[in-house]
Amino acid sequence: MAEAQPAVSLNGVSVAYGLAGGGRYEAVQPVDVSVADGEFVAILGPTGCGKSTLLNIAAGLMPPSSGESVIFGQKLAGLNTVAGYLFQQDALMPWKTSRDNVAIGLEVRGMARREALALADGFLKKVGLASFGDRYPHQLSGGQRKRVALAQVLVREPKILLMDEPFGPLDAQTRLIMSELLLDLWQADRKAVMFVTHDLDEAIALSDRVLVMSAGPSSKIIGDFTIPLKRPRDIAEVRSEPEFHRLHSQIWNCLRDEVRKTYGLSDKGLADKNGSAA
Amino acid sequence: MSRTKLLFLQVMVAVVALAIWHVGSTVPVGAAANGKPVFLLPPFFFSTPWDVIKRVATMFIEGSVYKHLMITLIEALLAFAIGASSGVLIGFWFARKPLVAAVFDPYIKMMNALPRVVLAPIFALWFGLGIWSKVWLGVTLVFFIVFFNVYQGVREVSPVVLANGRMLGMNERQLLRHVYWPAALSWVFSSLHTSVGFAVVGAVVGEYLGSSAGLGYLIHQAEGVFDVTGVFAGMVILMIFVMLIDLIVTAIEKPLLVWRPGETKTV
Numbered sequence: 001m002a003e004a005q006p007a008v009s010l011n012g013v014s015v016a017y018g019l020a021g022g023g024r025y026e027a028v029q030p031v032d033v034s035v036a037d038g039e040f041v042a043i044l045g046p047t048g049c050g051k052s053t054l055l056n057i058a059a060g061l062m063p064p065s066s067g068e069s070v071i072f073g074q075k076l077a078g079l080n081t082v083a084g085y086l087f088q089q090d091a092l093m094p095w096k097t098s099r100d101n102v103a104i105g106l107e108v109r110g111m112a113r114r115e116a117l118a119l120a121d122g123f124l125k126k127v128g129l130a131s132f133g134d135r136y137p138h139q140l141s142g143g144q145r146k147r148v149a150l151a152q153v154l155v156r157e158p159k160i161l162l163m164d165e166p167f168g169p170l171d172a173q174t175r176l177i178m179s180e181l182l183l184d185l186w187q188a189d190r191k192a193v194m195f196v197t198h199d200l201d202e203a204i205a206l207s208d209r210v211l212v213m214s215a216g217p218s219s220k221i222i223g224d225f226t227i228p229l230k231r232p233r234d235i236a237e238v239r240s241e242p243e244f245h246r247l248h249s250q251i252w253n254c255l256r257d258e259v260r261k262t263y264g265l266s267d268k269g270l271a272d273k274n275g276s277a278a
Numbered sequence: 279m280s281r282t283k284l285l286f287l288q289v290m291v292a293v294v295a296l297a298i299w300h301v302g303s304t305v306p307v308g309a310a311a312n313g314k315p316v317f318l319l320p321p322f323f324f325s326t327p328w329d330v331i332k333r334v335a336t337m338f339i340e341g342s343v344y345k346h347l348m349i350t351l352i353e354a355l356l357a358f359a360i361g362a363s364s365g366v367l368i369g370f371w372f373a374r375k376p377l378v379a380a381v382f383d384p385y386i387k388m389m390n391a392l393p394r395v396v397l398a399p400i401f402a403l404w405f406g407l408g409i410w411s412k413v414w415l416g417v418t419l420v421f422f423i424v425f426f427n428v429y430q431g432v433r434e435v436s437p438v439v440l441a442n443g444r445m446l447g448m449n450e451r452q453l454l455r456h457v458y459w460p461a462a463l464s465w466v467f468s469s470l471h472t473s474v475g476f477a478v479v480g481a482v483v484g485e486y487l488g489s490s491a492g493l494g495y496l497i498h499q500a501e502g503v504f505d506v507t508g509v510f511a512g513m514v515i516l517m518i519f520v521m522l523i524d525l526i527v528t529a530i531e532k533p534l535l536v537w538r539p540g541e542t543k544t545v
Contacts, residue, residue, distance in 0.1 A: 059445060061441055061444070061445070079444055079445070084445065085441070085442070085445040087438050087441070087442060089438045090438070091436075091438045091439055091441070091442035092439075092442075093439060093443070093456065093457065093460070094439075094537055094538075094539075095460040095461075095464065095537045096456075096460075096537070097537075104446060104448075104456060105446040105447060108446065108447050108448050108449070108452045108456075109447055136536065136537040137537075138537070138538070138539035152442075152446070156447070
């Protein structure tokens with residue numbers, strides 16, 4: 001992608017932590033990640049590879065040890081205010097009802113409460129929770145809470161969506177429904193998306209491009225695959241296409257050794273480590 | 279268990295206890311050498327349930343008790359209001375300023391370790407024998423409960439909810455209002471029963487140690503003349519009073535904590 005201004009551009013970003021006993025733990029080697037405007041990019045990797053860390057850097061929630069993140073051509077200092085962040089864990093305010101949770105992101109901007117609530121109701125409807133506005137988070141199921149969180153993020157109309165394994169804690173059926181919902185909503189006004197996941201099927205089905213990260217420590221990006229599946233996609237159907245299977249085995253080859261490495265199963269070299277299709 | 283069954287069992291406990299008390303204090307188990315009957319629970323030391331009930335009824339009918347109830351109530355309310363509000367403010371302040379918290383930490387612990395009874399005479403000296411010495415005694419009790427709860431509550435706000443608040447565009451002030459504050463308040467409410475109870479304890483202990491009115495004064499007066507019936511009557515009134523306050527607290531906190539898990543029941 002050679003656009004003038006990528007939505008997100010992480011340039012030589014690395015992450016290292018100071019250890020308690022002195023010394024340094026390098027979590028992520030300097031990496032370059034670029035997400036074009038309107039592009040859906042999945043970052044795939046084994047657990048603990050630092051993919052969520054990259055997301056937090058793009059969000060401005062933590063500073064990189066080196067390198068910089070550039071958002072629409074502007075160097076990021078502090079929080080990324082044009083991004084919406086969908087967390088893996090429950091991030092709703094438990095003391096607010098669904099509609100208050102969705103409306104709050106607008107109210108803090110200075111929007112009148114009435115107007116904010118009206119917009120919130122609209123987005124709750126979009127995520128299929130029109131009649132759940134007065135429920136508190138603990139009165140909703142995990143999938144419903146995720147949908148409220150999605151509405152909470154989308155109602156602010158962010159230019160960039162950052163998602164940290166958002167559907168990770170959900171059961172398989174709910175994940176499928178949520179993925180469909182996400183694609184439907186995304187299709188309507190394509191925003192740039194950085195979607196962190198450890199689920200290969202999910203990554204291929206959703207995204208335009210899949211970046212594969214190696215196992216930590218000192219993880220780096222070892223694969224960059226373009227997903228040429230047509231859009232709009234039907235999540236359930238796309239999985240039966242031959243192209244899907246070709247991509248699946250291609251990316252899995254790249255990922256397999258890394259997954260094994262995290263569990264100490266294999267130390268053999270990364271034969272396909274540059275097996276890039278992009 | 280159904281509500282009625284539970285209530286029945288609860289009442290039974292009281293009935294059995296009263297029955298033992300009644301039998302022990304009115305049915306002689308023998309006679310002493312001088313011919314006086316001997317009781318398992320001599321009425322001079324234990325009074326009898328019926329006497330206590332009559333005394334309580336008399337106190338309410340004659341109306342002598344209302345003034346004392348009112349005084350104790352006012353003291354407890356003031357102690358709670360001052361203790362809780364200062365506990366919230368300082369707890370909040372300490373939680374948000376780790377340096378301040380670190381500096382004051384040993385002193386807070388020392389003051390909290392101090393048994394409050396030893397403060398009562400000093401407070402009487404400083405604030406006189408009126409209501410204020412009792413109020414401040416209650417404040418020293420309520421403050422620490424609320425303070426520790428708010429401190430804990432603010433410090434233990436979920437980092438994810440906090441990060442979410444930031445990503446939703448909240449500035450520090452808005453985070454305070456929409457995230458820290460509700461989180462801390464929920465801890466205050468969870469300690470409400472304890473802190474209201476301690477406000478009453480502070481008031482009564484203060485009265486007991488030196489005053490001219492209040493439930494603690496009533497009990498102390500009765501003890502001074504070995505009027506055991508009066509002591510028990512005062513204790514009964516105090517228990518009813520605390521129970522009523524507890525009911526009111528429950529009624530207040532219910533709508534405020536609807537967002538808390540564990541409130542939903544299948545029907």
